[in-house]
Amino acid sequence: MWLQYTAVLAVLAGLAHSSAPAGPWDAFNYAPSSKTVFPSTIREQNGSVAVADSAVGSVGAITLSGNWSWVTLDFGKEVGGLISMNFNNVTNSSAVALSFTESPIFIRPWSSDDSSTPSSIEHYDGVMHVLAPLPSGLWTQDAMMLRGGFRFLTIASNSSDDVTFSNVSCAISFMPHVERLDDYAGYFYTKDPVSSDEDFLTKIWYAGAYTVQTNTVPLNTGRRVPAVSSAVGWANDAALGAAGPIIVDGAKRDRAVWPGDMGIAVPTQFVSTNDLLPTKNALQTMFAGMNPFTGALPESGPPLSQQGSDTYHAWTLIGVHNYWLYSGDDDWIRSIWSNYTKAVRFLVGKVDSSGLVNITRLRDWARVGGGGHNAEGNALYYKVLKNSVDLANAINETALADGWVANATIFKETYNNAFWLASIGMYRDNTTTVLAPQDANSMAVLFNLTLNASQANSVSKGLTVNWNNLGAVAPELPDTISPFIGGLELQAHFESGNDDRAMDLLRREWGYMLYTNLSVESTLLEGFTSNGSLLYRATVGYSRDAAYISHAHGWSSGPTSALTFYVVGLRVTAPQGRSWIVAPHMSGLGGAEGGFATPLGWFGVQWSMSRGEYIFQANITTPEGTEGSFTSPVAGSATVDGESSMSIVNGTVIALIGGSHTIEIAIS
Ligand SMILES: *[C@@H]1O[C@H](CO)[C@@H](O)[C@H](O)[C@H]1NC(C)=O
Ligand SMILES: *[C@@H]1O[C@H](CO)[C@@H](O)[C@H](O)[C@H]1NC(C)=O
Ligand SMILES: *[C@@H]1O[C@H](CO)[C@@H](O)[C@H](O)[C@H]1NC(C)=O
Ligand SMILES: *[C@@H]1O[C@H](CO)[C@@H](O)[C@H](O)[C@H]1NC(C)=O
Ligand SMILES: *[C@@H]1O[C@H](CO)[C@@H](O)[C@H](O)[C@H]1NC(C)=O
Ligand SMILES: *[C@@H]1O[C@H](CO)[C@@H](O)[C@H](O)[C@H]1NC(C)=O
Ligand SMILES: *[C@@H]1O[C@H](CO)[C@@H](O)[C@H](O)[C@H]1NC(C)=O
Ligand SMILES: *[C@@H]1O[C@H](CO)[C@@H](O)[C@H](O)[C@H]1NC(C)=O
Ligand SMILES: *[C@@H]1O[C@H](CO)[C@@H](O)[C@H](O)[C@H]1NC(C)=O
Ligand SMILES: *[C@@H]1O[C@H](CO)[C@@H](O)[C@H](O)[C@H]1NC(C)=O
Ligand SMILES: *[C@@H]1O[C@H](CO)[C@@H](O)[C@H](O)[C@H]1NC(C)=O
Numbered sequence: 001m002w003l004q005y006t007a008v009l010a011v012l013a014g015l016a017h018s019s020a021p022a023g024p025w026d027a028f029n030y031a032p033s034s035k036t037v038f039p040s041t042i043r044e045q046n047g048s049v050a051v052a053d054s055a056v057g058s059v060g061a062i063t064l065s066g067n068w069s070w071v072t073l074d075f076g077k078e079v080g081g082l083i084s085m086n087f088n089n090v091t092n093s094s095a096v097a098l099s100f101t102e103s104p105i106f107i108r109p110w111s112s113d114d115s116s117t118p119s120s121i122e123h124y125d126g127v128m129h130v131l132a133p134l135p136s137g138l139w140t141q142d143a144m145m146l147r148g149g150f151r152f153l154t155i156a157s158n159s160s161d162d163v164t165f166s167n168v169s170c171a172i173s174f175m176p177h178v179e180r181l182d183d184y185a186g187y188f189y190t191k192d193p194v195s196s197d198e199d200f201l202t203k204i205w206y207a208g209a210y211t212v213q214t215n216t217v218p219l220n221t222g223r224r225v226p227a228v229s230s231a232v233g234w235a236n237d238a239a240l241g242a243a244g245p246i247i248v249d250g251a252k253r254d255r256a257v258w259p260g261d262m263g264i265a266v267p268t269q270f271v272s273t274n275d276l277l278p279t280k281n282a283l284q285t286m287f288a289g290m291n292p293f294t295g296a297l298p299e300s301g302p303p304l305s306q307q308g309s310d311t312y313h314a315w316t317l318i319g320v321h322n323y324w325l326y327s328g329d330d331d332w333i334r335s336i337w338s339n340y341t342k343a344v345r346f347l348v349g350k351v352d353s354s355g356l357v358n359i360t361r362l363r364d365w366a367r368v369g370g371g372g373h374n375a376e377g378n379a380l381y382y383k384v385l386k387n388s389v390d391l392a393n394a395i396n397e398t399a400l401a402d403g404w405v406a407n408a409t410i411f412k413e414t415y416n417n418a419f420w421l422a423s424i425g426m427y428r429d430n431t432t433t434v435l436a437p438q439d440a441n442s443m444a445v446l447f448n449l450t451l452n453a454s455q456a457n458s459v460s461k462g463l464t465v466n467w468n469n470l471g472a473v474a475p476e477l478p479d480t481i482s483p484f485i486g487g488l489e490l491q492a493h494f495e496s497g498n499d500d501r502a503m504d505l506l507r508r509e510w511g512y513m514l515y516t517n518l519s520v521e522s523t524l525l526e527g528f529t530s531n532g533s534l535l536y537r538a539t540v541g542y543s544r545d546a547a548y549i550s551h552a553h554g555w556s557s558g559p560t561s562a563l564t565f566y567v568v569g570l571r572v573t574a575p576q577g578r579s580w581i582v583a584p585h586m587s588g589l590g591g592a593e594g595g596f597a598t599p600l601g602w603f604g605v606q607w608s609m610s611r612g613e614y615i616f617q618a619n620i621t622t623p624e625g626t627e628g629s630f631t632s633p634v635a636g637s638a639t640v641d642g643e644s645s646m647s648i649v650n651g652t653v654i655a656l657i658g659g660s661h662t663i664e665i666a667i668s
């Protein structure tokens with residue numbers, strides 16, 4: 001019923017946006033319903049602090065008496081934007097200092113957590129001084145001093161005179177083009193029978209979705225590069241690219257476009273908000289930065305404009321395919337086609353007589369090594385070739401498509417000959433090592449570089465050697481758990497049919513991130529060490545600065561799309577979902593439901609499996625005019641729309657057309 005209701009509304013109002021149905025899952029949506037948010041509790045205080053009129057769900061007027069009396073306000077989850085407050089009673093010399101942090105372990109009246117640059121002192125950013133004389137009445141933070149991601153705001157008195165303030169609020173700056181941040185185009189819901197929190201899987205889906213929203217920012221809110229001095233602290237007023245809103249890597253930092261990160265963040269965006277304009281703007285930015293002579297793409301967007309990464313070059317090209325598949329924007333593909341093909345030729349030009357790409361521009365997701373005939377870079381190259389075939393076919397560039405098909409076919413064999421190590425049943429990092437990396441092995445399964453199911457199974461099993469109780473430790477970045485590469489590994493387990501393994505990894509790694517009190521407990525960490533500390537990349541770029549890591553990094557949101565694509569089982573196989581597949585992975589659950597709207601309409605799946613009655617049931621709704629299929633996760637006797645009982649096995653594919661269908665399978 002809701003379906004017809006929203007469809008009618010959309011037609012009447014001429015709205016581009018359609019909403020997911022309302023339901024119990026809405027309680028888990030982290031996105032605030034208003035763009036002005038208020039702290040609800042006092043987390044810590046020290047010195048002389050008096051709180052008046054504290055009402056439920058909001059903090060009353062606060063008086064700080066004496067230099068360095070301070071109070072920490074808790075917004076309850078990750079937020080980002082400009083602070084306002086009312087100064088009710090000040091003297092000429094009253095002054096305050098504001099400090100911000102995502103993690104509660106960096107609540108410090110004398111410094112924020114770090115965003116400008118990593119520094120071993122762990123307090124480069126310092127405080128934002130609001131100097132005497134304070135205004136009497138409303139005060140709003142300067143736009144330059146925007147803090148893009150934080151949960152805790154500490155306000156310290158900075159003079160011996162009293163200061164009384166009230167109505168502290170944050171005007172959310174992310175998702176500037178959207179009024180209702182919680183009005184999602186997609187949803188997900190299940191009960192987790194294994195985790196101690198039965199809503200864990202639903203929460204993690206929404207945590208990923210909200211993380212990507214916090215990474216979707218206005219054009220002129222990038223971090224200043226080079227970093228401002230530690231006396232200034234931080235500045236977020238740099239232009240981020242061609243147009244805004246634009247998707248960046250993290251809320252607090254770097255606040256720049258990073259195409260590798262988009263490899264995980266954009267599928268999240270598609271299944272949750274279907275808000276693809278920030279992605280188009282980010283990709284456009286990367287192409288605008290292409291080297292006109294060589295065709296090399298930058299590693300990141302401005303103002304960072306980092307150069308020198310063959311893998312991130314490939315990720316931009318992969319991003320084009322994701323954007324095209326989700327949006328159906330053929331016109332945009334045509335508009336960048338000459339740059340796109342030039343960038344593909346840049347990679348083709350690096351293929352040497354061995355048939356492999358020689359990776360020479362070594363910057364990457366932080367891993368070490370990665371050069372020469374490297375398995376990760378070559379896996380990305382293969383994915384680019386396969387994707388390029390789809391894009392070429394979409395715009396009738398058939399000769400190019402044929403060339404890429406032929407090269408991809410040969411390349412797959414070359415790849416397996418070069419990297420497959422039968423002795424351990426995994427791919428090696430390069431041709432001079434026996435190290436089996438997490439990145440290339442996950443990608444090989446995910447991108448179908450494996451030659452058969454048993455090889456994919458072997459890789460899936462082999463990857464578990466790197467697990468500890470907090471997740472998968474990457475051999476190619478020692479002592480590190482990378483939820484970015486972990487998100488690829490998660491999909492590889494599902495893709496190879498090892499659903500229990502996927503769920504196990506999800507509960508360990510993302511369970512840790514969501515619940516540890518080191519984290520912001522709402523959005524998802526950039527990374528952590530194998531013992532769970534925040535000293536991510538301590539010796540590889542981050543100068544032992546645990547205060548620098550981001551607690552809202554879209555590249556860590558892998559479970560969001562994986563739960564929709566694999567557990568609900570719903571995926572699009574042609575732009576906007578003109579064709580689709582429904583292939584639920586039961587994953588030890590009693591059922592799951594979810595879906596998303598595209599401009600074609602609503603795509604939704606509900607499935608359940610009543611163990612007592614041995615009945616698998618699925619409801620599938622897709623727009624009229626589309627076509628797809630259902631892949632059975634069980635064997636038995638199937639009834640489709642109440643008719644034609646047929647005997648099926650696990651994996652049987654049933655063709656369907658758009659509309660509503662009910663499938664019931666009596667399990668044999
Ligand atoms: C808390 O206040 C006490 C005395 O007022 C002071 O000695 C101490 O340093 C303060 N602690 C912090 C963390 O500000
Ligand atoms: C304002 O602050 C002064 C000095 O701290 C105090 O005497 C006065 O009562 C305060 N006024 C109000 C309205 O709270
Ligand atoms: C302090 O404020 C009062 C008015 O509230 C004003 O008369 C006085 O000149 C100010 N003193 C200074 C030093 O600015
Ligand atoms: C407040 O404390 C800071 C740091 O301890 C000090 O530099 C400053 O002079 C103090 N201000 C007053 C008015 O006491
Ligand atoms: C194509 O690349 C050039 C740089 O080589 C850039 O100036 C131009 O803006 C790009 N065009 C598009 C449509 O991306
Ligand atoms: C080959 O792989 C090993 C193991 O990851 C690494 O130490 C080495 O640096 C790599 N070689 C190159 C050229 O990157
Ligand atoms: C890759 O290219 C670099 C630079 O030309 C060269 O030094 C290196 O030997 C090549 N690696 C391989 C595996 O051919
Ligand atoms: C692509 O080719 C097909 C078949 O030749 C044709 O029907 C279609 O109109 C062409 N599309 C475009 C955009 O040129
Ligand atoms: C296929 O590979 C060959 C050899 O590397 C290369 O010369 C050719 O340009 C490639 N074709 C395409 C369409 O990329
Ligand atoms: C994966 O590659 C094999 C050939 O090696 C092919 O038969 C199979 O259809 C591919 N799978 C997918 C999902 O494309
Ligand atoms: C169906 O096959 C998939 C893929 O091999 C497997 O993961 C799943 O456990 C099977 N389901 C049942 C009920 O056997």
Ligand SMILES: *[C@@H]1O[C@H](CO)[C@@H](O)[C@H](O)[C@H]1NC(C)=O
Nearest residue numbers: 591593606607608617618619
């Ligand atoms: C399928 O839809 C019917 C009718 O709305 C409902 O009774 C049933 O519970 C649904 N099945 C699942 C698995 O949600």
